[in-house]
Amino acid sequence: MNAQLHPRADTAEAHVVVAGVSKVFATGGREVVALQDIDLRIPRGQFVCLLGPSGCGKSTLLNAIAGFALPSAGMITADGQLVTAPGPERGMVFQEYALFPWMTVEDNVAFGLEIKRQPKAQILATVDELLHMLSLADFRHRYPKDLSGGMRQRVAIARVLALDAPIMLMDEPFGALDALTRRNLQDELLRLWAELKKTIVFVTHSIEEAIYLADRIVVMTYRPGTVKRDLVVPLPRLRDPAAPEFNALKRELGQLVMEEQQRHHNDELRMAAVD
Numbered sequence: 001m002n003a004q005l006h007p008r009a010d011t012a013e014a015h016v017v018v019a020g021v022s023k024v025f026a027t028g029g030r031e032v033v034a035l036q037d038i039d040l041r042i043p044r045g046q047f048v049c050l051l052g053p054s055g056c057g058k059s060t061l062l063n064a065i066a067g068f069a070l071p072s073a074g075m076i077t078a079d080g081q082l083v084t085a086p087g088p089e090r091g092m093v094f095q096e097y098a099l100f101p102w103m104t105v106e107d108n109v110a111f112g113l114e115i116k117r118q119p120k121a122q123i124l125a126t127v128d129e130l131l132h133m134l135s136l137a138d139f140r141h142r143y144p145k146d147l148s149g150g151m152r153q154r155v156a157i158a159r160v161l162a163l164d165a166p167i168m169l170m171d172e173p174f175g176a177l178d179a180l181t182r183r184n185l186q187d188e189l190l191r192l193w194a195e196l197k198k199t200i201v202f203v204t205h206s207i208e209e210a211i212y213l214a215d216r217i218v219v220m221t222y223r224p225g226t227v228k229r230d231l232v233v234p235l236p237r238l239r240d241p242a243a244p245e246f247n248a249l250k251r252e253l254g255q256l257v258m259e260e261q262q263r264h265h266n267d268e269l270r271m272a273a274v275d
């Protein structure tokens with residue numbers, strides 16, 4: 001094993017490895033332990049949801065995998081490489097779309113490829129394919145402001161897919177969408193995932209969304225963020241949220257998330273009393 005690697009970082013057969021990861025933030029003279037000693041091994045092609053109430057460290061963990069904010073302790077590897085910064089094997093989709101408002105849909109999708117100085121014809125072919133794949137072809141000359149939230153998120157997904165990263169990191173990407181659009185994009189994402197065989201780490205605080213999408217759900221605890229439960233979703237796709245098995249799992253996860261929400265609530269009350 002590489003001498004740099006964490007003792008728990010056996011990277012064999014795992015696409016993303018999180019080994020002994022902790023993250024401490026220092027704010028206003030206080031230390032917040034956002035993550036504590038997290039271990040996760042994510043096989044290639046797995047769809048993993050990180051689930052938990054607000055403040056349990058989901059985004060902190062995703063940002064650490066993305067290389068935006070490195071852990072205070074432990075280590076992460078992606079595609080066999082130690083994560084020390086953002087890299088081409090990891091693409092990130094945010095909740096707020098992160099599109100360039102002055103660029104058309106097709107220019108937004110092409111942007112990353114132009115930065116990489118790919119030949120013009122190749123860029124056009126990739127953009128064309130993605131616009132068709134995500135039902136955006138009729139909107140290619142529009143600007144983000146002229147699109148609905150769902151369409152904007154399609155563009156954001158197309159933009160990340162253009163770079164062909166094998167690992168997709170998604171931070172509540174459908175959190176701002178109405179229920180119908182959200183279900184639509186969830187189905188679209190499942191289709192793309194099955195077709196393109198990406199590894200996906202998807203943050204959500206929606207229990208139903210996690211059960212609908214994931215192969216595996218990692219429930220996190222509130223401060224410090226640890227792994228409370230790591231379970232495989234045994235239901236075949238496409239899943240029916242009205243099915244008894246779906247609801248049984250929803251109840252089980254609901255109980256776990258509720259416990260953490262309660263801890264969050266108690267913490268807020270305690271802080272208010274101190275102030």
Ligand SMILES: Nc1ncnc2c1ncn2[C@@H]1O[C@H](COP(=O)(O)OP(=O)(O)OP(=O)(O)O)[C@@H](O)[C@H]1O
Nearest residue numbers: 025027032034053054055056057058059060061205
């Ligand atoms: N840059 C930062 N500085 C200080 N504290 C931070 C910072 N980023 C996150 N935190 C704290 O770390 C903890 C975890 O935050 P994080 O945003 O990862 O949680 P989350 O589960 O993603 O929540 P949400 O769903 O609300 O985004 C929280 O208590 C938060 O206040």
